[in-house]
Amino acid sequence: MAAKKKPAAKKSPVKKAAAPKAKTAVAKAKKAPARKVKGPSDKVLKEMHLKMVRIRRFEESAGKMMEDGKIPGALHLYVGQEAVAAGVMQHLSNQDWITSTHRGHGHLVAKGGEFKPMFAELFGRATGYCKGKGGSMHISSMDLGMLGANGIVGGGPPIAMGAAFSNKFRKNKNVSVAFFGDGASNEGSVHEAANMAALYKLPCIFVCENNGYGEYTSQARHQAIVDVADRAAGYGMPGVICDGMDVMAVYEAAGEAIERARNGGGPTLLECKTYRYYDHVGVRGMGLNYRTDEEIEAWKKKDAIEGFEKRLMQLGVMTQKQIEAVHTTVAKDVEEAIEYANESPYPGPETLLENVYNEKGA
Amino acid sequence: MAAKKKPAAKKSPVKKAAAPKAKTAVAKAKKAPARKVKGPSDKVLKEMHLKMVRIRRFEESAGKMMEDGKIPGALHLYVGQEAVAAGVMQHLSNQDWITSTHRGHGHLVAKGGEFKPMFAELFGRATGYCKGKGGSMHISSMDLGMLGANGIVGGGPPIAMGAAFSNKFRKNKNVSVAFFGDGASNEGSVHEAANMAALYKLPCIFVCENNGYGEYTSQARHQAIVDVADRAAGYGMPGVICDGMDVMAVYEAAGEAIERARNGGGPTLLECKTYRYYDHVGVRGMGLNYRTDEEIEAWKKKDAIEGFEKRLMQLGVMTQKQIEAVHTTVAKDVEEAIEYANESPYPGPETLLENVYNEKGA
Amino acid sequence: MSEAAKPQARELPYVMAINEGIREVLREQQDAFIAGEDVAVAGSVYGYCTGLLDEFGPDRVVDTPISEKGIMGLGVGASATGCRPIIDLMFMDFIGECMDEVANQMAKMRFMFGGKATLPVTVLTMGGAGGSLAAQHSQSLEAWLAHLPGMKVCMPSDAYDAKGMIISACRDDNPVFVVLNKASLAMTMEVPEGPYEVPLGEACVRRQGTNLTIVAFGRMVHEAMAAADKLKDLGIDAEVIDARSVQPFDTATVVNSIKKTHRALVIHEAVKFGGIGGEITAQIQEEAFDYLDAPVMRVAAPFSPVPFSPALEQVYIPNAESIIAKVKETLEL
C-alpha cells in the first residue's frame, strides 16, 4: 500500500496515509493487499529488498559481535526501521548527500556501504571507513555521499541543509536528506535547519524516523503532538506522513519529495512511523520498563522485511527460493566481512595525530 | 476592535484577527470603529493608556539622551510597539514573571518600572536597576517580576519556560510571559522552550512581537511563513494572532491566553503584528535602504497611542484635557528622572568584582 | 555537617554515591527537583537516578525532551524564581547545545542584574574518555566552564567526594557544575550515610610527599596515585593533590605543597593545549617561582579529538605510565 501524501501548499494541513500510530499499532495493523499500480519496477523492488536484508543481517551480526566483546563503545541498532532507509535511499545516487544519526549503520548500508570497511570500523580497525577513528557513531563515507552518523542528536539536519545549499549553489540536481528521530525533532538545530531550508527552497528532505521513543522516553512524554509532520506548516514546507514499516510507502512518499526537491520545489518534512526492535542501545529488547513486550510484538507483526517478501512473492517478483538465496548471499557477505574485520590491524599510535588538520600530507 | 482568537485544540488551524500584515499594512489599515462590549473597565483603559504614554515618552527621551552622548552602548527603542507591552502587562502582577528582549525598556515600563532607576541604568550609574552593570540590554527588576532584557536573541523564552515551571512546581497561579521577535522565532531556543512548555502544560505565554523585521532583514527574507503563530500547532498549543497596534485587541487576546494559563490550560503562542518606528538600533528611522519611508508612514497612521486616545474620547473615558494632563505628568516624570540619573554617581571600581557570585555579603 | 563528623560508612560505587547525593538534596530541599533526559523512568542512562522517581514522584524527578537549550533554560528560569533545580546534562560533550544558556544566562545573570538575582542551580554532567565512545561522547571540557565568571566547577574524583560535592553544590547559592567521570562509575569506596559536604574550592592532599607535587583532578587523581605508588619504588616520593574544584581553584594548597617539593606536575584528561593545566601552571610559577627547581610540566591528552578505536584511545588518555615518564623528565632522571 502506497502512502498518501501531499506536496502541500503552505499551511495546508498535513495529510496522512493510513499509517499505524505507535500507540495504536495493533488496531490499525490490518492493511489492504499490495497492488502494483504504476509502481516501482521489479528491479527497484529487488534492490530495496536486498537493501533491507543487508541492513537486518548486518545489524543482527553487529549485535552479536558486540555481545562477544568485538565491538567496543555504544551500538545503536537499526533493526525494525529498514524500510525507511531502503525506501529513501533507493532514489539517491552517490552524488546525493545524506546525514545520519547515532543509529546510522542502516543508512550507510542502504547508501551502498560495504560490509568489510563497516565492520572494520565498528571493530576499531585501520581498515574501517574512518580508519578506526570514528566508530559506530561517526561511520561515514564521503565517496558514497554519506556525511556521517552523528553522536549528537540533531547534529545532522543543519549539515544536510548546508549540503543542500551547496547543491543549489553549484546548480546541480543533487539533493540531501537529513534523517533524524522523533526525539531529535525537539532539538533547536532541527528547527533552524528546517526554517532555512524552506526559506532558501533548498533541495533538502527532512526524514523523521518516528519510532515512538527518544531513548527511554515515549513520544507522548517528549512532545505534545502526535505527528512530527505537523511542524512542517510552521516552516512553510509540505509535511507528509507515511508507514515506515512499508518500504513501498516510503519509496513513493520519498520519491515524490525528492523529485520535488530536485526540481527546485524546496524541502519536505517526511515522517515515517516506524519502530526499533532492540533496546535504544545494545541488543536487549524485551523485558524493559519503558515499553511493553506486547507493543514490540505488535510492531513485529508488521515487520518490513517479512511483509515485503510476502508481497514480492504475491506479485511474482521473487520466488521463495530467490529470496532465500538473497539471505544466504548476504549472510555469507557478513561472515566474510567479520572475518576481514577481525583480521584487520588496529591503527598504529602514530596515526593518532593524523587527520586532525588537513595539511600537506596530513 | 478586539482580536479574534481561538483557544485552539491541537492542530486546529490558527485563527487570525483582521490584523494588518507587515507588507499590506496600508491596504488593511481600515478598521471598524471601537466598540465597548463587556470590555475592560475605564480604570483598565486609563492604565493602559498611561503605560503606553510612559513607554513612548521614556523611549523618545532615551533616544535623545543617546544622541546627546548620555547613554553609551546600544539602544533599541520600543516606539511603535507600545500596545503590546501595555495590553499584555495589564493582566500581570509583580508575582508574574516576564522575560524580555534587547528591546526591553517598554516591557519594564509596562511592568511597573520606575523612570529614575531606568534612566540611571541606561546612563551607567550606581543608582540604576542593575547598579550600572547591565545597561539597556540587561535592564531588569526581580521585584517587579521582570527577568531582564536580554542581549541574546531567543535568550528569554527558555528562561520564561523555566519560570513557568517554577510556578507550576510551587502550585501557585502565577504565569510567565516570554516576549520575542519575529526574528527570534527562528532561534532553536524558542523551539525548545515552546515544545517543553506545551509538553508540561506550563503557565507560559509566548508573545511574538512581529514587527516585520529582524534587524535589517524583513520577515519574508528570514522565514517562508507569514504568521509565526502557524508554529503553535507544531507544539500542540493554541496559536493566536492579534493586531499589535491595538491595545484593546492585545488586551483581549492576552487576557484569554493568560487566563487559560493560570487555570492549568497550558501555553499559548500569541502573535502581535506590530511595527517599530525607529531604526533597529538608535533613533534614525527614515531614509534607510531596508524598508521604505512609505511603509513607516503607513504604520504610523495606525499609531497605537493616537488611535487609542481618539477611542478613549469617543467612549467618553477620558477628555482631551485629561489626556493632555497625562502627557504633561509623564513628561515631567521623565525630566525628573533624567536629572536624577544625570546627578547619580557612577559605580566605583571596587564594585566591579561584586555580584559575580552570591557569597556571604557579596 | 562537617567533613570530620562522618556518619556510618559503607562501600559504595561512585554511581550510587551520586545517587545518594541527589537523594539527600531532594530530601532536605523541598524546592529542589532534578530534570534531564531520561532521569526519571530510566533512572538516568548511567543509573544514578535509580529509585528517585519512586521516592520523589514525577514533579520532582522530571524527564525532559532532548532539548539541551530548553533544559538549561529551565534551570536558569526556575532557579532565578525560587526553585533549586538540579539539571542533568547527560554527556558533557552536549554542552555545545546549550552553551549560551550556561555562559550568557546562567553564569552572568546575577552580575548583569546588579546582584539582584540568585541562581542556586546545580548541573550534573559526565565527562571523560575510556569507553570507546569516540569524539562526541568523551570530552573533558572543564576549561570552558572554569573560564566563566559566575560559574563554579568541581570535579569529584571518588565516590565520597561525588556525594559530598553534589550536596555542597546544591546547597550553594550559585550555579555549580559538578563534572562527573564515566570511567569512575564502578569505583567503590567507603561512603557515609546521610548528608555531608565536601567544600567547593578546596583541594585535598591525597598523598604526602617530598620530591614533587602532582596536581590532578577527576579520574586522573587515581592515575596520579598509581604513578606515585610506582615512583616510590624508584625512590621518588610524590605528593598528590586532588584539586577537586577547578573554579574556584585552591591555589594556596598547591603552592604550599610546591614550596616544600620544589617541583610540580599537572595532570588532566582534557587536551593539553588550552586545558586548565595551563592556568594552574601559570599560577604556580606566578606564586612560587623562586621555589621551583624545574619547570612545571603537564601531562594531558594530545591535540586530537578523542579517537574511537581502543588501540588509539589507550594511548590518548593520560595514565600512570605517561605520568611516570614525565616525572622522570621533570626530575631529569
Add this chain to the structure above:
Amino acid sequence: MSEAAKPQARELPYVMAINEGIREVLREQQDAFIAGEDVAVAGSVYGYCTGLLDEFGPDRVVDTPISEKGIMGLGVGASATGCRPIIDLMFMDFIGECMDEVANQMAKMRFMFGGKATLPVTVLTMGGAGGSLAAQHSQSLEAWLAHLPGMKVCMPSDAYDAKGMIISACRDDNPVFVVLNKASLAMTMEVPEGPYEVPLGEACVRRQGTNLTIVAFGRMVHEAMAAADKLKDLGIDAEVIDARSVQPFDTATVVNSIKKTHRALVIHEAVKFGGIGGEITAQIQEEAFDYLDAPVMRVAAPFSPVPFSPALEQVYIPNAESIIAKVKETLEL
C-alpha cells in the same frame, strides 16, 4: 603572494581591510560565498560587507535568519561538500548558540571520518569590549576555540593583518576562526591593494627590545605598544610580540625572544583565569625555564562578566597603564 612583495598600499581602516579581504576571496574563489545575519542588504552591522552584495549577488552574499546553529551547520555542510563558505558570526558572544556545530561537527568531522572530509570554512567573528555593550556583546572567548583540536584561530591586530589573515584563512583547507576586534574597526594604516597572505600560526615581532618580552594579540597589541613607548621613557626596553594566531600558537618566536630578554608578560582581553595566557605562560616556562629571571606575569581582565557602565568597563579592560604597572612588578621596580 609572499608578505614581502607588497603591492600598492593606501591608508585603510580595519573595517575596510576586512571588506577587501572578503572581496579578494570572493573574487578568486568561485566556490566561496559569505553567509550570516545582515551581511547582504545591510552590508553587516559593522559595515565590512558593504558593496559585496552588489558585486557578487545574492547567491554569494547571503543574509540568513537569526539561527546561529543553522548558519554554522550551513558552513559545515557546504564546506564538506565542495564549497568554501565564509560564515559571519556577528558577535563572538553568540558562539554559545552554535558551539555544538563549531566544536563537535566543524572541528572534528575530518578526524572522525579518518581524514576523508575536508572543511575549508572560515568563520569571521567580532570580539572584544570597549563600547559599553555589556556582558553578552563584549567577550573574548578565543580560549574556548583554541582548546579545540581541528580548529585554527587567528586574531589580527591591525588592518594589514586582518585583510591578509582573512585571505590566508579562506585559502586554508581547515576550519579557521578569524576573531576580529570591534574597538579596532576605525583604526587606519597602510594596506596593500590586491590579495596577499599573512600566514596563520606565525607570530610577528612588532618592536625589538632587550629588557622583557610582551606577548599580546588582537587589540591588546596596541596597548602593549603604547606601554612599550612609555616604558622607554622609564629606561625599559620592551620587545613586543604580536602572536597573531592562538591556534596554532607560534611558541618558537616567543621563546626565542625570551631567551634574549629573560622576562615575559602575556596580555589578553579575556578574563585571566582560564584565558589563553595560561597556556602561553605554561609553554614559556616549559621551554625557557632556565632563561627566566622572573615569573611570567599576565595582564588580563579581572574575573567578572564585562560590565556595562563606562566607569567600570574602563577599569575592566587591560590597557597601557595596567601593563606598565605589571611590568614594574615583573622587573621589581
